[in-house]
Every structure is written in structure tokens, then in C-alpha cells.
Amino acid sequence: MKVLVTGGSGYVGSALVPVLAARYPVVVYCNFAFGDSLPDLPSLTKIKGDIRDINIAHLEGVTHVIHLAGIVTDDLVDMNPLRSRQINIESMDRLCRLCAAAGVRRFLYASSSSIYGPTPDFEALETTTPNPITLYAEQKLEGEQVLKQYASQMETVVIRSATVCGPAPRMRLDTIVNIFSKQAWYDGVITVHGGQQWRSNIHIQDAVNCYRLLLEAPGGVINGQTFNIVTGSNQAIDIARMVATEAARSVGNVHIRVDHTKQDNRHYRLSDAKIRERFGWMPRYSIPDAIQANFRWFEDGGIYDPNDAIYYNTRRMEGYMKEP
Numbered sequence: 001m002k003v004l005v006t007g008g009s010g011y012v013g014s015a016l017v018p019v020l021a022a023r024y025p026v027v028v029y030c031n032f033a034f035g036d037s038l039p040d041l042p043s044l045t046k047i048k049g050d051i052r053d054i055n056i057a058h059l060e061g062v063t064h065v066i067h068l069a070g071i072v073t074d075d076l077v078d079m080n081p082l083r084s085r086q087i088n089i090e091s092m093d094r095l096c097r098l099c100a101a102a103g104v105r106r107f108l109y110a111s112s113s114s115i116y117g118p119t120p121d122f123e124a125l126e127t128t129t130p131n132p133i134t135l136y137a138e139q140k141l142e143g144e145q146v147l148k149q150y151a152s153q154m155e156t157v158v159i160r161s162a163t164v165c166g167p168a169p170r171m172r173l174d175t176i177v178n179i180f181s182k183q184a185w186y187d188g189v190i191t192v193h194g195g196q197q198w199r200s201n202i203h204i205q206d207a208v209n210c211y212r213l214l215l216e217a218p219g220g221v222i223n224g225q226t227f228n229i230v231t232g233s234n235q236a237i238d239i240a241r242m243v244a245t246e247a248a249r250s251v252g253n254v255h256i257r258v259d260h261t262k263q264d265n266r267h268y269r270l271s272d273a274k275i276r277e278r279f280g281w282m283p284r285y286s287i288p289d290a291i292q293a294n295f296r297w298f299e300d301g302g303i304y305d306p307n308d309a310i311y312y313n314t315r316r317m318e319g320y321m322k323e324p
């Protein structure tokens with residue numbers, strides 16, 4: 001096995017790539033917009049480039065692809081829908097064509113729980129009819145449809161991930177558990193907008209384990225399949241309370257401030273019944289585990305400036321997305 005990971009220095013990639021590179025030759029193709037947080041390993045090759053420029057030479061010897069690269073967050077996609085489409089849809093179609101031509105055996109696509117749209121009253125299954133309510137979610141769903149066109153030429157797997165949380169070498173502080181963890185640790189106040197919106201989350205180490213599982217699973221079990229991956233679903237106010245509870249053990253009491261002037265109609269609730277039944281998979285980590293891991297990361301100096309744009313996708317990339 002030789003694995004290509006696009007966007008491999010991003011949040012998930014920075015945790016996933018070292019695990020894979022301990023077992024297989026790995027090629028990371030990435031623009032390194034958030035820096036290079038990957039270790040230098042004999043089995044790891046790093047290529048800096050725009051996903052729109054990847055070519056078949058970058059796929060030499062590659063047997064498996066994990067496609068993480070893309071414009072992520074609703075705000076960034078809305079800033080420049082055309083560029084987002086070039087990167088999220090057109091480049092993926094081109095990459096799939098190249099993979100088919102190069103003889104790649106398996107292609108894993110990082111989709112999103114957001115494709116289901118609001119599901120406040122039930123947990124979405126892989127068979128639930130998608131109802132995306134943001135352009136970002138629409139593009140993620142269209143990416144799935146692109147991949148399906150190549151199902152006869154290589155093994156295809158769609159991963160609909162819950163929001164990832166917990167520390168990684170390329171840390172994000174703009175996902176809900178990480179946002180609240182940052183606010184509790186550095187600010188002493190957690191601000192919740194609305195609070196009744198549902199969010200599904202997955203500990204980053206569980207996400208890494210799922211990617212590895214689906215990378216290595218027999219083709220007859222995963223080919224053409226879609227899998228939700230999630231640790232649990234909670235309302236935003238309850239996530240804030242979890243963070244406050246864990247903070248009381250680490251940094252002292254924090255205040256939860258609920259801002260009712262800002263409402264969020266995005267409700268995401270996922271069921272992971274399929275991956276559990278198919279593989280016996282169970283999450284190893286809880287949301288409180290992720291919160292405590294964040295606090296340890298902060299205490300150990302993993303964050304040098306919690307307000308630096310490097311930790312926030314939208315702030316870091318908005319200049320690029322606003323370019324003509």
C-alpha cells in the first residue's frame with residue numbers, strides 16, 4: 001500500500017498522516033496554508049501544491065487516496081462560490097480521473113454531516129435523504145456524487161464525519177468543542193449562541209481510527225459504501241456545560257453566557273449504527289476526553305496565541321478567498 005493524502009497538513013491530516021506513515025509510504029499533497037506541522041519521516045513525502053494543479057506524476061505507485069483537501073466552513077465557501085467550486089468539485093473530478101488512469105485501487109472522500117441538513121428530532125442514517133442548507137454542504141454532497149461516477153473504476157468510500165474535536169498538531173479553535181474549550185481556558189466565559197442547536201462531534205483520535213479502518217478494510221465490505229462517523233450528539237448548551245464541568249477540575253469555575261440574539265438553524269445529529277454493525281467499531285474517546293485533552297494541550301504550550309488566525313479557518317483563508 002502507498003497512500004496519497006490530499007490536504008494532509010490540515011487539522012485531521014496532521015493527526016492522521018503520522019499514524020499512516022508509521023505503517024506505509026505516504027505522500028502528502030497540500031498547499032500548507034496553515035504551515036507544516038507534519039514530522040519528517042523516511043516514509044513520508046511532502047509535495048506543496050494547489051489541488052487544482054495535481055497531476056498523474058504525483059500518483060506514481062499510489063494505491064490508496066484519502067481526499068481531505070478542500071475549502072472548509074460555510075463562510076469561506078460563501079465568500080467565493082466559484083473558487084470553492086473549482087477546488088471542492090472540479091478539482092475532485094479531475095483527481096478522480098487521474099486516480100482511475102493511474103490504477104489507484106481505493107479512494108476515500110472526506111464528506112460532512114452537514115449534507116443531511118437539519119435533523120433536530122432524529123439521528124441521520126446513511127440512508128436519510130440529504131437536505132443541505134448551506135452552499136458548503138451542497139458542495140460536499142456534490143463531491144459524493146462525483147465520486148460515484150468512478151465506482152466502477154476503483155473502490156470508493158464516502159466518510160460523513162461529525163465535527164472533529166480535540167488537539168492536533170495543526171490545531172483548530174473554530175469547531176464547537178474546541179471553541180468552548182478555548183473560551184473556558186483563556187477567557188473564563190463560554191459564549192453560546194442560541195444553545196438549542198444540535199451538534200454531532202467526534203474525537204480526533206476516533207476520526208483517525210475510522211480513516212485507518214476504512215483504508216485497510218476488505219474491498220468487498222466497503223466498496224461503494226458511505227459511513228457516518230461520530231462520537232455523540234448534544235445540544236450546544238449541553239456541550240458548553242460539559243466544558244464548564246471539565247474546566248472546574250482544571251482551571252476553576254467559568255461562566256456560561258447565552259446570546260439569544262444569534263440563532264443557528266443548523267441541527268446535525270448522526271447515527272453511527274452502520275459502522276458499528278459492519279465492523280464492531282466503537283469510539284474510544286468521549287467529548288469530555290477531548291475537552292480535557294484540549295486543556296492539557298493548552299497547558300503544555302500547544303497554542304502560542306489563541307487569537308492568532310492560524311487556528312481559525314475562515315480568518316486565515318478569507319484573504320485568499322476574497323482575491324479576484
